[in-house]
Amino acid sequence: MISLFHNGQIILESGVASNVCVICREGHIDYIGPMPSELPPQTELISLQGGYLAPGFVDIHVHGGRGHDFMDGTELAIREASRAHLQHGVTSLFPTCTTATHLQIMQMLRATKRVIEQRDAPDSNSKSHSDLPRIHGVHLYGPYFAEDKVGCHTKSGCRIPTVEEAVEYFATGIIKIATCAAELEGAADFYRMASRNGCLITCGHSNSSWGEMDAAFQLGMRHVDHFWCAMSSVVSLRPRFGFPMQASMAEYVLSNPEMSTEVIADGCHLSPELIRFAWQMKGCHRLCLVSDCNRALDMPSGRYAFGDQKDENWIYSDGTVGRTQEGGLASSVMALDSMVRNVATSTDIPLHEIIRMASLTPAERTGIATQVGSISVGKKADFVTLSNQLEVEHVYLSGRIVHKLDK
Ligand SMILES: [Zn+2]
């Protein structure tokens, strides 16, 4: 199968290119350049009608969608939540845990593993799997959070890491991103294990100091979850350390060029100047856009469980963001396409850099960028086509259309 995308604006790593076309062959990107004078006779021509061709989005921090949380722990929930994000242009994702019991997390890991195996089986052309985004592995996010930074997660599901427990998680072979608060007893052993398993190691829901971050960095920690949310600040460290005041996770990430981080750019968590500041300080190679989206994506306003439905840990969606009963923020209800639009309309960050932060940068940080994350020759033909208003129109996986906007 050969297809040729033309008549639009191609969002490349280096910038937005007009007057070029993209040719895909057997599911991969084969050519980017001027329209060739001759084409193989069976080539399918796809006009972008002046809109954009962007790499499919990559979400490294996502909890659910369309009524399902990955922590519901069933194959149905994993598939449906993933599909919901595919329709928003996400072609690669990492289902993300919450705090929960050992058993609940094992169920989520096993169900995700089964879905990945079914999706990637060589004979899997069945309808139930062909419209799933690529699931590259799990983000083990909870349960190793600091109790004073637990956010909207259950406190009861929060604990310190032990080798015995974490060994079982890593033995599933599907954990690719591993979060642990750096100040917890047992964090060092956890980071060593995550490092041996080739994970992107991240520190989140943490009240750690510069010194604790630096010790974690020596063990391979390279990323911090949702910058400014559920993380330490100079002020939050005062009760732990007194005077002199201590530098926090924020100063550590901003000053260390190897560290990456992510922002929830839904317009509700962070103001435009904070997003622009994070980009200005870290650059588009070290800043990711994440959805941190809960199950209320594409659902009416109302009450939803955050994490496993059975835990009845209620949050409230007003259609723009999730909130706790006390009025605090409780993750987003939007997918990455909304984040991209929001950053594009509220900041002066160049479009190709915004797209990079939602595709190539998260792909690089998680080690999947040789296959996906940008429109480059040799990579998989995973695309999202966007209107001039950056609305998702079509989604392609391996050059095959898997979603089309109903107009
Ligand atoms: Zn969080």
Ligand SMILES: [Zn+2]
């Ligand atoms: Zn989250």
